[in-house]
Amino acid sequence: MPIPLQRLFKVFDVLIVAGMAVMSLLVFSNVVLRYGFSSGIAFSVEVSRVLFVWIIFLGSAVALAKGAHLSVDTLVSRFPRKARFACFLVSYGLMLWCCWLLAKGSWSLTVIEWNNRAALSGLPVGxxxxxxxxxxxxxALCLIVGLWQSLRGSLPVTWAGADTAEPPLTVIPALPSEKMP
Structure with a gap:
């Protein structure tokens, strides 16, 4: 991963922690005020919702960069290297297409909703x-970097194959008392 992207993801980590802290503080304060004093912070629900959405999306980008998303490689790890590489290219191509669709749709909605204001907080809905x-x-930047690195010869760990030091699976024989008639 290039240094500028590493720094960007460090900033994302800090923003995620700060967002979680602010969101937790707002929700906790609002609960205490509602049940203890029959009042509340009017804008806390809207601000918490916006922070939650940002935390989820920034966290998913950081998870992709760190390779922390769930992956199942049971089938792909058994393929020969060229077939794994082909699956890798198809997979990353599909993910880039999904990024394009997400960017296009979210850009449209951001532009449409930017001038609309939330009722209590006044934040732009966009x-x-x-x-x-x-x-x-x-x-998309992470995927492009991953593609570039793979074209230069280093596949990510998930796609590298079954060249691990794990012992082969063995079947434990059943005891004579457990055998079926």
């Missing part, structure tokens, strides 16, 4: 959709 735009762009 700010919520902008989170998907930022995530789509950063995910």
């Amino acid at each position: 700010l919520t959709y902008a989170a998907a735009l930022v995530a789509a762009i950063t995910m």
